[in-house]
Amino acid sequence: MQEPLVSFEGVAKRFGSYTAVQKMDLQIHKGEFLAIMGSSGCGKTTTLRMLAGLEAPSEGIIRLAGRPINDLPSWSRDTPMVWQSLALFPFLNVIENVEFALKMRGIGRAERRRRAEQWLDRMQIAEFASRNIGQLSGGQRQRVALARSLVVEPDILLLDEPLSALDAALKVRMQSVLKNLQRETGITFVYVTHSQSEAFSMADRVVIMSRGKIEQIGTPQEIYRTPRTRFVADFLGSSNIFPGQLQQDRSGRAAIATASGHFLLAEDAAASAMPGQSASLTVLDTRMQIHLQPPADAVNMVEARMIGEEFVGATATIYFETGAGQEIRVQKSHEELADLPLAVGRSFHLSWLPADGHLVPE
Amino acid sequence: MRRHISLYGLTFSLPLLIWQLLFFVFPLVFLVALSFWTVRNFRMEPGFDTVNWVTMYGRPVFWQAYGTTLALAAAAAALTSALAFPCAYAIAFKLSPAARRWAIFLMVIPFFTSYLVRVYSWQVFLSDAGIINVMLGWLGLGPFRLLNTVGATMVGYLTLSFPLVVLLQLFSLVFIDRTLIEAAHNMRCGRLRTVFAVVIPSARVGLVIAALFSFILCFGDFVSPIYLGGGDPTTLSILITDTTKSGQQWPRAAVIALTMIATLLVVAFLSVRFAYKGRAQ
Numbered sequence: 248m249q250e251p252l253v254s255f256e257g258v259a260k261r262f263g264s265y266t267a268v269q270k271m272d273l274q275i276h277k278g279e280f281l282a283i284m285g286s287s288g289c290g291k292t293t294t295l296r297m298l299a300g301l302e303a304p305s306e307g308i309i310r311l312a313g314r315p316i317n318d319l320p321s322w323s324r325d326t327p328m329v330w331q332s333l334a335l336f337p338f339l340n341v342i343e344n345v346e347f348a349l350k351m352r353g354i355g356r357a358e359r360r361r362r363a364e365q366w367l368d369r370m371q372i373a374e375f376a377s378r379n380i381g382q383l384s385g386g387q388r389q390r391v392a393l394a395r396s397l398v399v400e401p402d403i404l405l406l407d408e409p410l411s412a413l414d415a416a417l418k419v420r421m422q423s424v425l426k427n428l429q430r431e432t433g434i435t436f437v438y439v440t441h442s443q444s445e446a447f448s449m450a451d452r453v454v455i456m457s458r459g460k461i462e463q464i465g466t467p468q469e470i471y472r473t474p475r476t477r478f479v480a481d482f483l484g485s486s487n488i489f490p491g492q493l494q495q496d497r498s499g500r501a502a503i504a505t506a507s508g509h510f511l512l513a514e515d516a517a518a519s520a521m522p523g524q525s526a527s528l529t530v531l532d533t534r535m536q537i538h539l540q541p542p543a544d545a546v547n548m549v550e551a552r553m554i555g556e557e558f559v560g561a562t563a564t565i566y567f568e569t570g571a572g573q574e575i576r577v578q579k580s581h582e583e584l585a586d587l588p589l590a591v592g593r594s595f596h597l598s599w600l601p602a603d604g605h606l607v608p609e
Numbered sequence: 610m611r612r613h614i615s616l617y618g619l620t621f622s623l624p625l626l627i628w629q630l631l632f633f634v635f636p637l638v639f640l641v642a643l644s645f646w647t648v649r650n651f652r653m654e655p656g657f658d659t660v661n662w663v664t665m666y667g668r669p670v671f672w673q674a675y676g677t678t679l680a681l682a683a684a685a686a687a688l689t690s691a692l693a694f695p696c697a698y699a700i701a702f703k704l705s706p707a708a709r710r711w712a713i714f715l716m717v718i719p720f721f722t723s724y725l726v727r728v729y730s731w732q733v734f735l736s737d738a739g740i741i742n743v744m745l746g747w748l749g750l751g752p753f754r755l756l757n758t759v760g761a762t763m764v765g766y767l768t769l770s771f772p773l774v775v776l777l778q779l780f781s782l783v784f785i786d787r788t789l790i791e792a793a794h795n796m797r798c799g800r801l802r803t804v805f806a807v808v809i810p811s812a813r814v815g816l817v818i819a820a821l822f823s824f825i826l827c828f829g830d831f832v833s834p835i836y837l838g839g840g841d842p843t844t845l846s847i848l849i850t851d852t853t854k855s856g857q858q859w860p861r862a863a864v865i866a867l868t869m870i871a872t873l874l875v876v877a878f879l880s881v882r883f884a885y886k887g888r889a890q
Contacts, residue, residue, distance in 0.1 A: 301791050321794040334792035338810040393794075455798035463746075 250313055251566040252277040252403060252435055253298060258307035260459075262415045269459040270307065277402070278519050280436045280448035284443065286482070290459040291338055291439045295405050298437065300325045312402070323412055327396035328405040331412070333388055335380045335395070342376040345394045352399065363392070366394040386417050402403040410445060422449055442482060447471065455479050477527050479487050480607055486529040487575050490609065491522045503528050503606070506571035510547040513602045532576040534603040537565065538596040545598040552594050561601040565589065567597060576579065644863035651857045662861040666869075671848065675868070678844040680829035681759070686768035686820045689774045692767070692818070697778035698804070701785075713779070719772045727768050728832050735761050735837065757839030765833025770823035777822060781815020782808070787808075817884035824880075825873055845869055 251274035268290040273282050281292040296302040297309060300321035306313050316324060320350060327348065335344050345363040354362075367373045369479050370390040375383060383391065389409065396404055406425075408586040410418045426449045429436045440446050440589040453480075455462045455470065461480075463475045474480035481490050491505030501512045503526060511527055551567035554574075558564075563584055567575045575597060587595075610648050637648045645657045719727070734740045735755040745751040755761060785808060793807040795799075809816065820864075831846035840847050845865055852862045 299795055301794070310801075321791070322797050322799045325797075326795070328792075328795050332786070332788055334786070334788040336789060336792075336807065336810070338813065347793075351797040351802070352836050399796075472887075524746060 249277065251275060252312060253437075254310045254531055255294070255309070256308045258294075258304045260290070260297060260302060261305045264587070266459050268297070268304075271395055271461060273454065273461065273464070275403075275435060277435060278433045278435055279451045280438065280449055281425070281452050281454065282438045282440060282446035283456060283457035284300055284440055284446040285439055287463075288458075289456040291456050292407055294408055294456070295437060297438045299405055300324045300327045306552070318394055322373055323520045324328040325399070325401050326405055327399060327401050329392050329396050329409045330360070330408060331408040333409070334390040335388060338379050339380075340376070340377050341372065341380065342389050344380065345398050346389055348395065348399045353359065362392070362398055363369055366398045370394045383518045385413050386421065389413065389421055390424075393425075397428070397432070397434070399537075400432075402435060403437065406436060406438045408440055411440075411442075425449060455482065457482070472531065474529055475607060477607050477609060480527070480529045482591075485533075486531050486605075487535070488574065488607075489530075491526065491528065493526055493606075494522050505573075507549050507569040510604065511601045512604060512606065526606050527609060529605045530599050530603055532564070532578040534599050535577040536585075536598045537573070537579070538598065539587065541596045542598065545596070546601055547604065548596055549575070549596040551597055553589060553591050555591060556589065567595065640863050641865060642862055644867055646860045648857055648860060653859060654858065661858075661864050665861050665864045670843070671865070674843045674845050674848045677842045677871075678828060678846070679872070681762065681766070681844065682824045682835070685763060685770065685827040686824040688763065689770050689823045690778075690816065690820045693771055693774040693778055694816070697775050698808070700775075700779055701782035709783075713776065716772045716776050716779075719768075724883055725771055725832055728765050728836050731761070731764055731768065731837055732756060733766070756837065757841070759838060759842070762833050762838030765822075765837040766827040766830065769830060769833065770826045773826070774819045774823050777819035778812070778816055781812040781819075785811045814884045817880050821877060821880040824876060828873060828876075829869060834860055 253273075253275035254272050255273040258268065258271045258273075259266065271290075271294065273294075283294060285291045293302060297304050297424055298311075300319060300323075301317070304317060309317055311324070311326070324459055336347065339347065340361070340362050345366060346359045349359040364373065364376070367376055367414060369396065370393060372387055372390045372394070375387060375391075379393070380388065382420055393410065394542065396397055410421050413421060413533060422445060424439075425436070428434075430448075436449065440444070442505045450467060453470055454464050457478050463470055463479045465475075470479065471483065471485060474486060477488065477490075480486045489503065489505040489507060491503040494502055494504055494509075501522075502509050503512060505528065512528070538545075541550075549569050551569045553565060554564040554568050556565070562580055565579070565584075569575065577597065641653075643653075644661055645659065646658065647654050647656050647658050670696065685707055693803075700709055706714060732739070737752050737754065737756070738754070741755060742752040745753065789811060793803040795877070798806055823858055829846060831844075831850070834844045835847055838844075845868075849862045849865050852858045852865065
């Protein structure tokens with residue numbers, strides 16, 4: 248396999264007694280769109296800043312194209328970054344902002360102007376070239392910040408929550424701008440965000456971090472379908488989580504005993520299950536079935552009372568509560584729900600296939 | 610309701626308004642009027658005569674002093690700004706917040722003592738038998754003439770405006786968005802280059818205002834040019850005292866004072882315009 252563009256080898260970062268990033272191993276491949284996601288304080292921004300040379304790792308080695316860059320000052324690296332605040336220079340106009348990095352590289356005036364204009368054109372902001380930064384809208388500033396970082400045609404671009412200040416509609420539009428840019432240029436994007444929708448809609452691979460540790464790395468699909476830790480399942484919020492204990496049922500099949508009942512596990516999950524161990528069963532909210540009468544062939548089933556519903560576009564989320572007080576969410580399209588007499592307070596039977604259940608360690 | 614609020618506001622602004630009228634506007638108007646009075650037999654006579662303006666503006670001595678004062682004040686503003694900047698920069702960017710508070714405190718201390726006292730103590734250092742010449746004597750050097758020179762005047766000007774300039778520069782540096790500096794580093798702009806490419810442009814308004822204050826203070830200062838500079842070359846402030854002493858020429862002194870006020874107004878206006886140039890909003 249090809250050598251990774253960036254590799255973190257046992258990298259840790261401490262601020263005094265506070266550990267921002269714990270021994271991290273991470274490889275970033277050339278040309279990929281990698282999102283680092285987590286809630287605030289999880290170490291995602293620190294990770295990015297270490298890569299840009301704005302923080303020095305307390306431990307471990309960071310390599311860029313195979314070369315250790317720990318001791319390389321920020322201004323000797325080619326790791327342009329787009330800040331959350333954008334950090335555009337208010338004392339320079341639009342095109343001067345874009346030219347800045349080229350000027351620092353000693354590129355001549357005419358060449359600088361030509362390349363900056365090219366990028367302004369590409370970002371569709373050529374008409375604002377001589378405007379002040381203060382005269383631009385949020386979306387336009389975003390484009391200036393991108394042009395300013397990309398004008399040097401780097402191998403890698405770091406983005407620190409660049410869209411968080413934009414309104415929802417503009418955010419979606421900028422997401423497609425970013426994704427297209429990344430695809431067209433082939434530049435590796437490392438994108439830090441707390442937004443699941445941003446990470447999952449743009450990234451090829453997502454890194455989920457919590458309290459300075461990587462919880463899971465995978466494609467959006469993988470992570471969404473099979474969260475590997477309890478934290479990830481909780482964080483994504485798309486799975487129902489049944490904490491319990493692993494055991495074998497009477498016929499020798501692996502099962503999990505939870506407060507809401509005993510549930511059978513899929514074959515592959517059963518292989519690694521040790522009876523007696525604590526674990527949680529996760530089932531995606533889209534993989535649950537709702538029945539009025541208990542179906543005869545259902546393997547995993549639980550009775551639950553409906554406690555609420557929520558409509559977002561074409562899908563509805565129905566909330567249930569089991570006798571043991573566990574909340575269960577089920578997501579369905581309106582057509583799938585058409586025949587069910589949904590009413591808050593009424594009891595239903597919820598079922599799922601063993602193959603749709605995944606085990607996560609406790 | 611509306612009336613009530615305006616009355617409320619007036620109670621607080623009225624004393625200040627009266628103060629300004631009494632001690633700024635009236636004296637200024639009086640100064641203008643005074644400049645048209647005449648002096649006969651060492652006695653002032655109210656009137657309207659342009660003779661003072663014609664006389665003063667017709668004297669090469671006046672223009673010489675004007676040029677000297679302008680040049681000295683400009684040089685002091687430039688020198689003070691240049692010397693203060695590394696100091697303010699270090700306090701703003703290199704010190705911890707706690708150490709920064711101490712540094713600010715130390716910068717305020719000079720204001721506790723009289724400027725005149727500080728200038729007199731410079732005499733102790735700079736005179737022919739002063740501390741500096743004695744120490745140079747130990748090395749077999751000197752004595753040098755340090756007191757009653759333009760250099761000594763400059764030292765006085767620095768004493769007068771340095772702490773204020775450092776504080777003003779510091780407050781503009783502290784509020785620079787640190788991500789702008791990181792962004793510059795991120796775009797291959799080294800440390801020293803970042804100072805000129807990002808820090809100074811970001812703090813421009815504060816730096817210009819600091820230099821302006823230094824200019825204003827030094828332009829009107831009487832103490833340093835007379836006690837450290839020995840009155841040579843003559844500055845406008847010295848010229849004013851000379852004029853009033855020689856034959857009660859208060860009207861002519863008023864001409865000098867008004868010329869100084871007009872000059873400061875123009876300089877202040879131009880500096881502020883330069884400071885905000887190219888800044889929308």
